[in-house]
Amino acid sequence: MEKSEIIAILRRELETVVAERRVAKANPAMNAARTALRQFQSQRMARTHADLLAEKETGPAARFFLSDLYGPYDLTERDANLERIIPTMERLLPAAALETVAEAVALDALSEKLDAGMARRLGESFSEADYIDAYRQIGKRTDRERQLAHVESVGAALCELVRIPLVGSTLAMMRGPSRLAKLSELHSFLERGFKAFKGMKRPYDFVTTIIQRERAIMDAMYAGKKNPFATPVTVDHASIANA
Numbered sequence: 647m648e649k650s651e652i653i654a655i656l657r658r659e660l661e662t663v664v665a666e667r668r669v670a671k672a673n674p675a676m677n678a679a680r681t682a683l684r685q686f687q688s689q690r691m692a693r694t695h696a697d698l699l700a701e702k703e704t705g706p707a708a709r710f711f712l713s714d715l716y717g718p719y720d721l722t723e724r725d726a727n728l729e730r731i732i733p734t735m736e737r738l739l740p741a742a743a744l745e746t747v748a749e750a751v752a753l754d755a756l757s758e759k760l761d762a763g764m765a766r767r768l769g770e771s772f773s774e775a776d777y778i779d780a781y782r783q784i785g786k787r788t789d790r791e792r793q794l795a796h797v798e799s800v801g802a803a804l805c806e807l808v809r810i811p812l813v814g815s816t817l818a819m820m821r822g823p824s825r826l827a828k829l830s831e832l833h834s835f836l837e838r839g840f841k842a843f844k845g846m847k848r849p850y851d852f853v854t855t856i857i858q859r860e861r862a863i864m865d866a867m868y869a870g871k872k873n874p875f876a877t878p879v880t881v882d883h884a885s886i887a888n889a
């Protein structure tokens with residue numbers, strides 16, 4: 647994909663993210679409900695992928711997924727900075743890095759939209775059963791499937807990024823210029839993702855495991871099964887760590 651196409655996607659998705667967060671920030675009750683929802687989801691995913699978090703080889707990548715791609719934090723300031731520096735990004739960053747950022751923002755945009763609907767329904771205090779019911783009622787299954795597809799795309803983009811020769815050294819060399827260009831937070835995101843995935847010899851297996859587990863949970867919730875967060879998907883950690 648050409649840089650211009652990636653930037654167009656990035657601008658569109660960023661507009662959606664900014665609009666959704668602006669609405670939430672304007673309503674204290676809504677903002678509190680959204681934060682509570684994000685914390686619940688982050689804690690749930692930490693339980694689901696506890697083995698990946700605990701493993702030396704997969705731990706950094708699992709933490710990157712849970713904190714950078716779907717954490718409970720307020721990213722309003724990051725989005726404002728990102729909006730201002732898109733022209734600089736287009737000039738300085740390689741297409742593969744831009745594509746990784748665009749996929750992450752697209753995931754963010756869709757997650758914000760889905761979370762807003764659930765937060766309005768759940769409020770600041772809710773049970774696991776309340777969450778499961780809201781998940782089934784809010785949004786379409788196709789949206790949830792698209793959300794998973796974005797997660798998979800971000801993972802795949804990082805897998806491809808680590809295969810490009812000299813990307814690691816290029817990112818290291820860009821620290822100073824990125825700071826001067828006010829790209830330091832974005833550069834840190836890319837460098838953390840690169841380092842986390844570079845530590846695995848079979849990162850695609852790691853991404854596949856995350857997607858299989860989350861898809862199994864999604865299927866179980868829509869099927870009305872009891873305890874849908876108990877996932878039957880296991881992982882051979884040695885196969886991820888070693889070729």
